[in-house]
Structure formats: C-alpha cells, structure tokens
C-alpha cells in the first residue's frame with residue numbers, strides 16, 4: 001500500500017518518560033504538518049475548558065478546575081487533524097477512481113484533508129461526483145423506503161462514538177421510527193464487555209470512579225490500558241497520586257512508557273530538569289490473556305491471609321462487614337480461589353506467586369483502591385469474565401461505593417459512553433421503548449437489533465442490505481477484513497457521514513453516498529444561532545461543548561442536520577417528531593432527552609454548562625445495587641484462561657495482540673512512528689520475544705506472513721511483517737491495529753458481549769524473506 005513502509009524503518013529502545021520534550025515536539029510537528037497557523041494553536045487552549053470544546057480524542061474526565069492547558073499531545077493531534085488546512089475538494093475525486101484509491105494507505109487517505117461536498121458514487125466512471133444536499137437526501141430516502149418496504153430489518157445504523165448526545169438521540173430515533181434496533185456502535189468492539197459484566201456484579205453499566213476519588217485513593221491497580229497514549233490527561237491524576245506516595249500496580253504484557261514514567265510537558269520545572277515521576281511501583285508483565293489467573297492469584301493471596309487472620313484473631317484482611325451486608329456469592333468465590341492451585345495461576349499468568357503476593361500486600365494495606373482497565377481486558381474471549389474479576393477483587397475489600405475507591409473502565413471515543421446513554425443500543429431492553437412510544441406516538445420495534453458482529457454476519461449472509469454510518473471506519477475496524485469487504489460490495493446502499501476519507505468510503509454498495517459533516521471543534525450555526533452540543537465522559541459527567549473554529553467549508557452540515565435531512569426524506573411525517581426544530585435548536589433535543597430519561601438528565605439545559613459538567617446518578621456509588629438479587633455479586637471464574645481458542649499444546653502457535661501506536665487514533669494513522677515503543681517509519685512489524693524468534697528458526701529483520709491458527713477452513717493471512725525482538729512475554733506477539741484485522745475470525749469474540757477478541761489471536765508464522773535491521777543511536781526524544 002502506498003506510503004505504508006518507509007525505506008528505512010528504524011528501531012530503538014525508548015527509555016524516555018512519556019510526555020516531556022518529545023511530547024511538545026510532537027505537538028509542534030503536527031500543527032506544522034497540518035499547516036495550522038500559530039493562532040490556530042489557540043484552539044488547543046480552549047480544549048476541555050469551561051466555555052470551550054470537549055476534546056474529540058478520548059473520553060477521559062474533564063475537571064471542573066482544568067489545568068491551564070487541559071490537553072495532551074494526542075488531544076492536540078486530534079484537534080489539528082480536524083482543523084487541518086488541507087481539503088479534498090470534488091476535483092480530487094475527478095482525478096481518482098475509487099478502485100485506484102483502494103491501494104492507498106489509511107494514512108494517505110485521511111492525510112488528504114477534510115471532505116467538502118456531498119458525493120454520490122457514479123458507476124460509469126467509478127468516481128464520487130458532487131451532488132446537492134437535497135439530491136443526496138432524496139436519493140437516500142428513496143432507497144431506504146424501498147428497502148424498508150421489503151424488510152425494515154435489512155438496514156443498519158452504525159455510530160462510531162464521537163457524535164454528540166443530541167445527534168445520537170436523533171439517530172436512534174431515526175432507526176426506531178424506520179423499524180429496527182440495528183444500532184451497533186464502536187462500543188460493540190470496545191467496552192461492551194464492561195456494559196455486560198458490571199450490571200451483573202454491581203448493577204451499573206458504567207464505572208463508579210470520579211476525578212475526586214483520585215485525590216483520596218490509597219492504591220491503584222491498572223489492567224490492560226495504555227494511559228500514556230490513549231488517555232494521557234489521566235497522567236495528571238496518576239502523577240499527583242504518586243506524589244502523595246500512592247502505589248500503582250500495573251498488569252500489562254508490554255512495558256508501556258506512560259505506565260513506567262511521566263514528565264509533565266505543562267510543568268516548566270519538570271521540562272527544565274530531568275525530573276520525572278515513576279508511575280508504576282510494581283509492573284507485572286503477565287502473559288496475554290493471563291488476567292483471570294493473575295487476579296485469581298491476588299484474590300487467593302488475600303483470602304489466604306484473611307483465613308489466617310481469622311485463625312489468629314488478627315484484623316480481617318477482607319472487608320467482612322461489607323461482604324456480609326452488601327454482597328452475594330462470596331463463599332463460592334472464596335472456595336474457588338482456595339482450591340485453585342498456585343501452579344496453575346503461575347502457568348496461566350506467567351507471573352510468580354511471590355510477585356502476586358507482593359501486589360496483594362499493597363492491596364491489603366490500602367483503605368481505598370481504584371481498579372482501572374481498558375482493551376487489554378475487554379477484547380478477549382473471556383472479556384466479560386476479565387472485567388468481573390476486577391469487580392471481584394474490589395468487592396473483597398469493599399472498594400465500591402467508598403470515597404477514593406471504585407472501578408474505572410477507561411472508555412474510548414469521546415462520547416461513546418453517552419451514545420449508549422441516549423439510546424444507541426441494539427438491545428431493546430436497554431432503551432426506554434415505552435417512553436419513546438408515548439412521546440412520539442409510534443410502536444417501536446421490540447426485537448433484538450444487530451450489534452457489530454451480527455451486522456458483519458448479516459453482510460456475509462446477505463440479510464443486511466444497507467449500511468448508514470454516523471462516523472467511523474467500520475470496515476477497517478471490524479474483524480475478518482477480507483470476507484467482510486468482499487461481501488460489503490454486494491450491499492444495495494451505503495451512506496457514510498464523515499469528516500475525512502477512509503477505506504469504508506471506498507468499498508461501497510451499489511448505491512453509495514458520502515456526506516461531509518462539521519466536526520465538534522467547528523462553529524455550528526443553525527436557524528437558532530450557534531449551537532452547543534454535549535457529551536458524557538468516562539466518569540459519567542455530562543459536559544457542554546462549543547465549537548470555536550470557522551467551518552472547514554460553508555457546504556458542510558452538522559450531524560444533527562444531516563440526520564434530520566435523511567429522516568425527513570425517508571419517514572412518513574410525524575407531528576410529534578420536530579426534525580427541523582431539533583436541527584435548528586439543539587436545546588430542544590436536550591429537552592427531548594430529558595423527557596426520555598428524567599432521572600439522568602434532570603434540568604439538562606439548566607445544568608450542562610456548569611464547570612466540570614453534571615454527574616449522572618450511579619447507584620453503586622451509594623451502595624445501592626441494581627442487580628437481580630439487590631446485592632453486589634461475586635462471580636467465580638469458570639476458567640483461568642482468557643483465550644481458550646489458542647491451543648496450549650501447539651508450541652508454534654502464538655497469542656497475537658493488536659495494539660495502537662502513539663501516533664494513531666484508531667484507524668486514523670497520523671504517522672508511521674511509534675515513539676514510545678521506539679519503532680519508526682513502519683507499522684508492518686511483529687514484536688516477539690527473542691527466545692521465540694530463535695525457537696521458531698527466525699532472525700531479527702526476517703519478514704513473515706502471519707496466519708491465523710484456526711481449523712474452520714478459512715485462510716486468514718497478513719504478509720510482510722518484520723520480525724522485531726521486543727520485551728514481551730514468551731509465546732506472545734504484538735502487531736498493529738488495523739493492519740492485523742484480517743487475522744481475526746468473526747467468531748473469535750467475547751462470550752456474552754461479542755466484543756471481538758482483538759487481543760489474543762492465535763497465529764502461526766511463515767518466513768518469507770528478510771530485510772536488514774537499521775539502528776539509529778541519536779535520541780529522538782530530547783530537543
């Protein structure tokens with residue numbers, strides 16, 4: 001693919017702290033690259049500030065008293081990527097057929113800049129041609145109506161997690177008025193394991209921690225989340241905690257820079273002196289998929305110590321009062337932990353008993369413990385069980401519903417949690433269908449809709465005929481790339497609402513539209529004046545967000561306006577659904593959201609501008625358990641292995657995790673460098689333990705083809721990966737998302753949540769050639 005591999009890929013171990021000068025240099029570089037004038041950089045200072053905009057990068061909490069510059073390197077990159085001076089005008093599409101663009105890399109496609117006009121694919125010339133907005137709506141409406149007449153369940157309405165609460169509310173209503181609950185969103189590939197696991201254990205689908213808890217915590221346990229890259233603003237909380245002496249225990253197969261140390265790029269003192277904060281006090285480099293075993297080890301050690309305390313009459317190690325009053329299932333769970341042998345725990349986790357007992361001692365001493373986790377737990381076959389083990393661990397010490405303690409899933413997209421809150425869900429039981437029926441006088445569909453995996457299955461078997469995408473890059477994000485792409489071309493209709501060109505716009509249906517929208521940083525002028533939108537962060541706070549940059553083009557429309565346009569061209573008129581009034585004044589959408597969920601959104605318009613936003617009620621924080629039993633639930637694990645698909649008996653099979661570099665946002669690839677991991681100029685790498693390289697008869701610099709080790713008769717391969725020795729446990733491998741997605745079988749997903757198991761793909765390697773390694777010794781980190 002054009003531009004994917006530079007001529008001189010280089011590798012050098014990176015020992016520098018996350019943040020620091022490298023971070024500031026990277027921000028300056030990206031502003032220059034996107035040709036953003038210096039005053040455009042002012043936008044950064046409005047990021048996550050009161051009266052400013054909510055960053056379009058991650059979903060981490062936005063404090064009521066923000067730091068003067070409440071942004072991070074990667075938030076700055078996301079801002080610059082949206083505010084870029086580069087454009088993809090209609091002339092660009094005159095010059096390129098879609099077939100020819102298919103050979104471009106993900107980086108090269110988005111690098112062209114912002115989309116500017118509505119486009120429709122022309123079959124004769126294989127080009128996107130400009131159409132008016134009215135033509136686009138009419139054409140889409142006609143297609144959607146015809147498809148609905150045949151089968152209202154054959155259309156899917158995907159959402160990627162960035163669109164505002166207001167646009168998302170309108171979008172879910174569009175789908176339900178159309179006649180289905182086919183509302184997959186990126187959460188299906190991400191934290192759905194959380195949304196399934198936590199209601200069973202603590203009765204809420206979201207985390208219980210808020211920023212205040214970080215000020216009061218005594219210990220932080222960190223599982224499978226790469227904070228330095230994916231939620232860097234959290235490094236402020238971690239750094240402050242460390243400066244108070246709070247221990248941080250990290251479980252990760254890779255030594256991620258941000259979890260090791262951090263120099264605050266906004267602190268002049270730390271920038272002038274080599275000071276840096278060591279983040280993790282203990283780093284447990286477990287095997288991929290080893291978390292159930294590792295947490296079992298912690299729990300076993302704690303329960304053993306508690307048994308001993310009871311025998312000797314010493315103070316209890318577990319919180320016996322909390323367990324008795326608030327929980328169910330402890331005895332069964334404790335019995336399972338007692339009978340699980342240390343040998344099995346050590347073998348499955350790759351950690352020693354001594355290391356786990358040391359970590360358990362840190363937990364035992366702490367009055368208030370926070371458990372943080374990300375995709376390293378959720379994207380496994382046992383992803384739901386992984387999350388429930390964190391919950392079990394915290395319940396042992398009564399660490400839910402206590403100041404300074406709690407469970408903290410770190411969400412991905414900046415409004416992915418909020419989209420679920422306002423009804424974007426394929427699960428009818430999670431949407432207030434009776435309320436919607438009463439408000440809008442229609443009979444909402446009551447049957448199960450399609451999630452991401454079911455959408456792909458429907459595309460493969462032909463039962464899905466149309467796809468509408470509210471942002472995202474679905475085709476590139478999902479598993480099983482080759483088969484899904486081939487089947488995708490048989491869809492009748494694809495409609496993509498987007499800011500920049502990506503692969504999901506090139507592979508398309510018989511009728512295809514690409515509709516360019518405003519981003520959140522841009523001023524959104526409607527009939528009722530400049531509009532404010534809102535988002536929910538990872539800790540359940542709702543925030544206002546005001547655009548502040550001039551729109552990239554006058555032709556762009558807001559997501560809310562586009563949804564209203566499609567809805568009116570598709571649906572029969574309904575006097576109770578004021579699409580135009582909503583698109584003209586988002587305050588009225590907020591009123592509708594409040595009417596639908598009065599408990600969560602009480603006085604929405606009155607409260608959402610408060611500094612720091614307003615918090616949704618999270619009953620578990622008050623020790624009110626909305627579980628079937630009315631208690632918090634211990635759930636004993638049925639296995640120690642998070643990845644049962646990888647045969648232990650086949651020594652040539654490795655567990656492959658797919659990872660994000662420090663210079664990408666999901667499928668948006670800013671550059672080919674991964675500064676924190678010391679990989680420059682290429683993403684076509686496979687990181688392996690030196691012993692595995694030798695054992696498999698390979699050498700550094702060899703190129704290999706990775707093949708999925710399954711016996712379902714389908715060949716899945718990714719070629720041209722460069723073997724690179726790395727500090728990773730034996731038996732494990734790491735490669736980049738989305739380059740490695742063709743290796744993920746669609747059926748290889750989490751039990752219960754159907755989140756694709758992107759973090760443990762069983763693979764074998766085939767040597768195909770070699771490229772000499774190139775080393776550089778000049779540090780890229782210092783000014």
Ligand SMILES: Nc1nc2c(c(=O)[nH]1)N[C@H]1C(S)=C(S)[C@@H](COP(=O)(O)OP(=O)(O)OC[C@H]3O[C@@H](n4cnc5c(=O)[nH]c(N)nc54)[C@H](O)[C@@H]3O)O[C@H]1N2
Nearest residue numbers: 074224225226230288289374375376412413660664665666
């Ligand atoms: N800059 C930037 N920010 C982002 C994103 C981005 O792409 N770029 N993406 C956004 C989105 S949508 C999301 S969901 C989040 C993703 O943020 P994360 O949840 O951090 O997801 P990943 O980058 O996939 O990293 C997962 C981490 O888990 C580790 N890991 C892998 N397998 C295992 C395992 O079996 N056990 C344990 N304990 N650890 C494991 C990996 O080494 C890695 O450090 O970030 C969001 N923020």
Ligand SMILES: Nc1nc2c(c(=O)[nH]1)N[C@H]1C(S)=C(S)[C@@H](COP(=O)(O)OP(=O)(O)OC[C@H]3O[C@@H](n4cnc5c(=O)[nH]c(N)nc54)[C@H](O)[C@@H]3O)O[C@H]1N2
Nearest residue numbers: 160186190471472473477497498500502658666667737758
């Ligand atoms: N192998 C592997 N696969 C994975 C993962 C993994 O760790 N490994 N992670 C999974 C996860 S956690 C997620 S969340 C998914 C991500 O899946 P998606 O959310 O579908 O993908 P993104 O790459 O975030 O989408 C990027 C595109 O969004 C569009 N966009 C950007 N801003 C806006 C906007 O404001 N409005 C609109 N309408 N469009 C906009 C741009 O056109 C851009 O090209 O991928 C999943 N896939």
Ligand SMILES: [Mo]
Nearest residue numbers: 186190412413
């Ligand atoms: Mo995500």
